[in-house]
Structures are given as structure tokens and as C-alpha cells.
Amino acid sequence: MKKKFKSLLAIFLVLAFVLTGCGNSKKDSGKSSDSGSKQESSTGKKVNEENKGNIVGEKMGGGVVVENEGEPIKGGTFRVGIPTDSPFKGIFNNTLYDDNYDWNIIGPTMYTAANAGESLELRDSGAEKFEWDEKAKTATIKLSDSFKWNDGKPVTAKDIIINYLIIGHKDYPGVRYDDDMINIVGMEDYHAGKTKDISGVKEIDNKTVQIQFKEWVPSIKWGAGIWAEPNSYDQLKDIPVKDIISSDPVRKNPKSAGPFYISNVVPGQSVEFSANEHFWGGKPKIDKVVMERVPSSQILASLKAGKYDYIAGGAPSDTFKEISELKGYKVARFQDMAYTYLGFKLGKWDKAKGEVVVDPNAKMADVNLRKAMGYAVDNNAVGEKFYLGYRSQATSVIIPIFKDYFNTDLKGYNYDPEKAKKLLDEAGYKDVNNDGFREDKNGKPLVIKFASMAGGDIAEPLAKYYMQCWEQVGLKVELTGGRLIEFNAFYDKLKNDDPEIDVFQGAWSTGTNPDPSGLFSKNASFNYYRYTNPEMQKALDKISDGKTSDEDRAQAYKDFAKVMEDNVPLIPTLYREALSPINKRVKKFDFRYVQDLNKDDFRWNQIELTAEEPLKE
Numbered sequence: 376m377k378k379k380f381k382s383l384l385a386i387f388l389v390l391a392f393v394l395t396g397c398g399n400s401k402k403d404s405g406k407s408s409d410s411g412s413k414q415e416s417s418t419g420k421k422v423n424e425e426n427k428g429n430i431v432g433e434k435m436g437g438g439v440v441v442e443n444e445g446e447p448i449k450g451g452t453f454r455v456g457i458p459t460d461s462p463f464k465g466i467f468n469n470t471l472y473d474d475n476y477d478w479n480i481i482g483p484t485m486y487t488a489a490n491a492g493e494s495l496e497l498r499d500s501g502a503e504k505f506e507w508d509e510k511a512k513t514a515t516i517k518l519s520d521s522f523k524w525n526d527g528k529p530v531t532a533k534d535i536i537i538n539y540l541i542i543g544h545k546d547y548p549g550v551r552y553d554d555d556m557i558n559i560v561g562m563e564d565y566h567a568g569k570t571k572d573i574s575g576v577k578e579i580d581n582k583t584v585q586i587q588f589k590e591w592v593p594s595i596k597w598g599a600g601i602w603a604e605p606n607s608y609d610q611l612k613d614i615p616v617k618d619i620i621s622s623d624p625v626r627k628n629p630k631s632a633g634p635f636y637i638s639n640v641v642p643g644q645s646v647e648f649s650a651n652e653h654f655w656g657g658k659p660k661i662d663k664v665v666m667e668r669v670p671s672s673q674i675l676a677s678l679k680a681g682k683y684d685y686i687a688g689g690a691p692s693d694t695f696k697e698i699s700e701l702k703g704y705k706v707a708r709f710q711d712m713a714y715t716y717l718g719f720k721l722g723k724w725d726k727a728k729g730e731v732v733v734d735p736n737a738k739m740a741d742v743n744l745r746k747a748m749g750y751a752v753d754n755n756a757v758g759e760k761f762y763l764g765y766r767s768q769a770t771s772v773i774i775p776i777f778k779d780y781f782n783t784d785l786k787g788y789n790y791d792p793e794k795a796k797k798l799l800d801e802a803g804y805k806d807v808n809n810d811g812f813r814e815d816k817n818g819k820p821l822v823i824k825f826a827s828m829a830g831g832d833i834a835e836p837l838a839k840y841y842m843q844c845w846e847q848v849g850l851k852v853e854l855t856g857g858r859l860i861e862f863n864a865f866y867d868k869l870k871n872d873d874p875e876i877d878v879f880q881g882a883w884s885t886g887t888n889p890d891p892s893g894l895f896s897k898n899a900s901f902n903y904y905r906y907t908n909p910e911m912q913k914a915l916d917k918i919s920d921g922k923t924s925d926e927d928r929a930q931a932y933k934d935f936a937k938v939m940e941d942n943v944p945l946i947p948t949l950y951r952e953a954l955s956p957i958n959k960r961v962k963k964f965d966f967r968y969v970q971d972l973n974k975d976d977f978r979w980n981q982i983e984l985t986a987e988e989p990l991k992e
Contacts, residue, residue, distance in 0.1 A: 429699055432708040438967030439707045443959045445985030450662040453961075453982055454989060456669040456683040458691065460830040461862040462643025463668055468625045469604050470541050471549045474866065475884050479687035480666050483979045484648050485631040486604045487656075488522070490976045493969055495887035496596045500975055502530075502632070502655045503603055505596075509921065512591045514601055518582040521655040522605075525636035530605045532578040534632075537611055538602035539576045539586075540565075546617035550870075550900045552729065554892050554919075555600040560587040566729075591921035593928060594890035599919075605632050634659050634980035644668050650980075659980040671831040678704060681991035684958040684984075693833055695763060695954050703990035704956040707966045710776050711953040714769045715882040717752075717841075718945040719745050722905030723872045731897045731905045738823065738877050741816075743802040745943040748878065749788030750795040751848045752841060754948045761833050761840075765954060769947035771936040776968070777889040780932035788946050795848040804849070812851040823852045826868060826879040829859035841880070852878070869903045879903075880948075887968070890918055891935065895944075906944035914938045960986040 432439035457463060459476050466472040467481050489505075492498035497505055502522040506515040522530040542551050543565045556562050560575025575587035592599055610624035619625060627640055634656065635648035645667040650659040666687070669677055675694045677683055678701055689711070690698055699706050721740060722733040739745055758766040770787035773780050799805075803816035815821040823845070827838040838859060845852045855875045860868065868876055881903070883894060892915050893899050897907035914935040917923060923931060939945075957964045962985055965977035 430706050438709045441705050441957050441964045447983035451984040452663040454683045455666040456686045460670045467629050470538050473550050484635040485633040487633050487978050489603045509591045512588045514586045516584045523653040524630045525651040527653045530632050531581050532584045533608035534605035535584045537608045544616040548620045553899045554896045558588050592919045597888035656980050660983045681989040684989050689953040689955045698956050707955040711951040713884045714947050715949045716945045716947050718879050718904045720876050731907050743798040747795040747798040749946040750791045751844045753790035765952045766949040769950045772939050773936050779929045782933035782936045813849040824855045824875050824877045825852045826855040826876045828865045904944035958989040960984050960990050
């Protein structure tokens with residue numbers, strides 16, 4: 376009963392906020408200190424004043440190291456919860472996966488070949504070395520002799536080249552054939568089926584791959600067009616590319632050059648990994664990693680029961696108060712490399728041409744309609760009330776962690792319903808029949824279809840809050856299909872340009888490369904808004920221009936963010952903090968984005984446990 380009561384209380388508090396309207400009430404608002412030592416929830420109670428020792432890190436920090444006392448045991452199993460209310464897809468291949476859930480499963484276990492430099496650029500590791508020749512427009516990847524698959528066979532140049540052959544193929548079923556790939560010499564001919572190989576991707580010898588680019592782009596050093604993580608050529612070479620995403624080497628038994636390899640899969644539910652004794656960074660100190668899907672409503676209970684050592688991707692903010700008080704865990708708090716946004720469907724994806732086609736007659740085509748929807752929502756209140764102050768209003772599609780590129784002059788779409796109403800009036804959206812809702816410019820009914828994902832206690836109240844805010848400025852907004860959409864179905868609808876979506880609530884994990892081309896270029900299939908214009912593309916091209924000075928490039932990022940704010944294909948809504956509980960039996964866990972530059976970064980082969988099972992409350 377106690378657990379059920381807490382869940383119902385959380386829902387009641389969120390619903391109470393929705394019913395108070397869209398204003399930014401200061402009463403009982405969550406306030407976050409930079410140190411992370413004090414937090415108030417929407418109940419007004421201090422979250423962790425007495426438990427502040429459980430919290431490690433700061434609000435705007437770039438990651439933290441969590442260390443615990445105790446003598447390590449030999450071996451053991453590291454237990455990880457994957458927080459999702461839907462079965463994970465189980466695409467265990469870095470060229471084919473398309474959501475963070477699968478990446479949270481395979482990223483730290485099967486991959487990890489390169490290190491991150493001081494500015495998050497690619498850096499040499501014990502597996503690979505990188506050579507950049509800007510004049511010749513080439514990047515060279517050299518593989519070490521210690522870089523091996525879990526069966527002990529060496530990783531070779533072919534295991535790098537197979538990535539390019541898959542992504543560039545005309546039958547490629549994934550989402551990563553974009554400007555970065557098109558910039559590789561010979562890629563377009565290969566993609567068109569004119570050649571069997573890519574002339575710009577060369578096997579220099581068994582351990583060396585050279586990539587030749589049409590133009591030198593600064594973001595190459597951050598991985599633009601660089602596929603440094605290997606996939607097994609021997610496993611994949613004979614599988615038709617159109618069938619590869621459903622094949623056993625992708626779904627069941629992929630070889631791994633990371634610290635662990637898959638030893639068992641329960642589709643959509645769990646993955647067991649065993650230690651790769653041939654891992655170049657050293658044999659793992661633990662025996663296994665077990666990852667399981669855990670619904671968001673069960674995260675708190677599972678941690679109280681000591682079921683998991685770690686929640687991949689962080690715990691939901693609405694559970695943070697209780698999680699911060701658990702005696703068996705510490706909570707790493709740091710800036711997440713992600714933001715949430717409201718996106719507008721403004722065109723379609725032309726698969727044959729591989730580019731966005733803007734529809735000038737789209738329902739959301741009027742920029743002032745989009746701006747009005749931004750001004751109608753109080754994102755500061757959302758961050759405080761729904762997320763206990765652990766999210767804050769976003770102002771730019773370039774996140775603050777990229778300090779040199781972040782435009783501090785942008786203020787974002789601050790809550791201003793009167794401005795929203797004025798924009799709508801001036802654009803011709805008026806209530807002509809006095810029913811409280813505005814008609815379109817031709818006096819016809821205007822119903823905006825809003826797609827939002829299911830998941831967690833606050834998903835539905837939050838969607839209702841947005842719709843209530845839009846109703847208060849006279850816009851009739853209904854949920855696509857009349858309900859929240861399951862995660863996988865949601866992104867399928869976005870990718871397939873479902874005509875029942877006009878506006879959608881999404882989130883981007885930006886990764887370590889600040890270049891936004893992969894999300895906003897006319898050739899980016901991740902451009903789910905299906906929008907481009909000459910000004911926007913020009914700004915992206917300037918960012919990518921290898922002849923631009925560092926100072927001018929930094930300004931180009933800021934200019935691009937301003938172009939996005941003016942054109943509004945999407946509205947950044949919230950910056951996020953990562954709140955990652957780690958069990959106190961884990962000797963050390965390093966969450967830093969930039970780690971020790973004089974040695975290899977922290978990897979999961981270094982995990983040690985001090986008890987046989989996770990510690991409980």
C-alpha cells in the first residue's frame with residue numbers, strides 16, 4: 376500500500392499543477408542549488424539536506440566520479456536497469472540502432488574503441504590511433520595488434536570498412552546516410568549502385584584504413600564520417616544489406632571487440648553479457664553484465680529492493696527525491712548532453728533523393744503559428760513542477776556544455792501568452808464563430824494533432840498541460856490517435872511522416888560532436904521536422920567549412936542557433952540533468968565526459984564489486 380500511495384500522490388501533485396493553468400507560479404516551486412546538496416520538491420519538502428552525502432556532482436558539471444569503500448570481490452555480475460515502458464528493439468549494431476535504449480545496452484559493452492579528447496574530439500586509445508591530414512583531406516585509422524574480437528581473432532581494416540559498405544548501400548535500412556557520408560569520395564556512386572566499392576575508403580594494409588573526403592570538415596575530428604568502431608566483416612559480409620537488420624549477427628550473437636560480448640538475449644526484455652578475455656583494455660574484473668528492461672513506474676521499487684547497480688541513461692527526475700535518500704546508492708548529478716523539444720511537421724522525406732522536401736501548405740507552415748505555440752508554454756514551470764527543478768528552460772539547439780559555441784544572447788521562447796495571442800491574431804488565426812477556438816486563415820476549423828510518448832507517471836499530465844496552454848491562447852490541439860503513443864510506434868510514425876502528426880514532443884541526445892548537421896541538414900533523415908531553407912543550410916555549411924577560422928566557426932554555431940530560433944522548425948524546451956544512481960557496492964564508476972588525457976578512459980572492464988549482490992536501502 377505504501378508504494379501505491381506514493382505513486383498516486385505523485386500523479387495527484389502533477390495533475391494539481393496542470394489544473395492551476397499555465398502560469399509560472401512561484402508557490403512550492405522546485406529550487407536547485409548548484410552544489411546539488413539541497414532540493415525542494417513540489418511538496419515543499421527538502422529532498423536531501425540530511426542525505427547530501429549520497430549526491431555526487433553539480434548541476435552544470437561535465438560528469439563526475441563516484442567512488443565507494445570496500446574490498447573488491449573476485450568476479451561478480453554488474454546489474455543494469457534499462458528504464459523503458461516498451462520492449463527495447465534489440466538492434467545490437469552501431470550502424471543500425473536508432474534509439475538510446477539500444478545504445479545504452481551496446482555502447483559500453485561491445486564498443487569503446489576510441490577515447491575522448493579535451494574538447495570531446497576523437498583521441499588515440501590502446502585500440503586505435505588517428506592521423507589527420509587536412510591538406511590531403513584524409514583521416515587514417517590505425518588498429519593495434521591488441522585490438523581483438525571476443526573469439527581472439529584480430530580486428531582488421533575490413534571490420535572498419537564494412538560500416539561504410541552497410542551505411543552507403545542503396546538498401547541500407549538505417550538512418551545514418553547523411554551529409555557526413557556523402558562527403559566521402561566515391562560514396563554517392565556506391566550509393567547509386569554504380570560501383571561495388573567506395574573509392575574514398577581504402578584498406579592501406581590489414582591494420583590501416585584511410586578515408587578520403589571531398590572537403591575537409593572540422594567535425595571530422597569529432598567523428599563526422601569516421602566509423603572507428605568495428606563490426607565483424609566475417610559475420611556480415613554475406614548478408615544482403617536489406618536483410619541485415621533482422622539477422623542473427625545483429626540481433627542474437629554479434630561479435631564484440633568491447634569489454635563484454637552477448638551470451639544470451641531475451642528479445643525486448645534482457646541481455647546477458649560475458650567478459651571478453653581478449654579485450655584490448657584488459658580482461659574485465661567482473662564476470663558478467665546483465666541488463667534488464669524496467670518500466671519507469673518500477674525503478675524506485677527495484678532500487679529499494681537492491682535489484683540493480685545502475686540505471687542506464689539515468690533515473691527519471693520525478694523519482695529523484697526518494698532515490699537520493701536510499702542508503703544503498705549514491706547519485707551522480709551532472710549536465711546531460713541532451714535536450715527536449717517541440718517539433719513541427721513541415722514536409723516529408725524523399726527517400727529516393729535522400730533529402731527533406733518542405734511542404735509550403737503544411738498545417739504548421741506559418742512561422743508565427745509555431746512561435747505562438749512556443750510562447751504559450753511555461754517551460755520554467757514544467758522544469759520546476761514536473762521535474763523538481765532538475766530541468767531548466769532551453770534556449771538553443773546547441774547545448775551549454777559546448778561553451779565556445781553556445782549563444783548566451785538567445786533567450787528562447789519564454790512564457791508570454793499575450794504575445795502568443797497577438798502573433799496568432801496578426802497571422803490571421805481568429806475565432807470567427809466564438810466557440811473559444813481559432814479557425815485557420817480561411818475561416819475553416821483548425822485542429823492541431825499533437826504526438827507525445829507514453830511512459831512514466833507524468834507523461835499524460837505533461838501532455839495535457841501543453842494542450843491546456845495552447846487552448847488558453849485559442850488553439851484546439853488533440854492527441855494523435857486520441858492517446859499517448861508507445862515509444863517505438865512514436866518514432867516509426869515520425870520517420871514515416873504520419874499525416875496525423877502536426878506537432879510532437881521529442882528529445883535529442885546530442886553526442887560529443889557539436890556539429891548539428893546530422894539533425895538539421897536537408898540530407899539528414901533525423902531531420903524529423905522535414906524542414907530546410909537556404910539560410911539554415913548556409914549556416915550549417917559555414918560550420919562545416921574547413922577554411923573557417925576557429926573564432927569564425929564559434930560564431931557560426933551561434934548564428935545557426937539564431938537562425939533556428941527565427942525559423943522555428945522546433946522549439947528547444949528543456950535542458951536536462953542526468954541523475955544516475957550507482958550502488959555502493961560498485962568500487963568506482965566514472966561519469967565524466969572528458970577523462971584522464973594521459974591514459975585510456977574509464978571502461979566497464981574496470982568495474983569492481985565489493986559484495987555479491989547490490990546493497991539495499
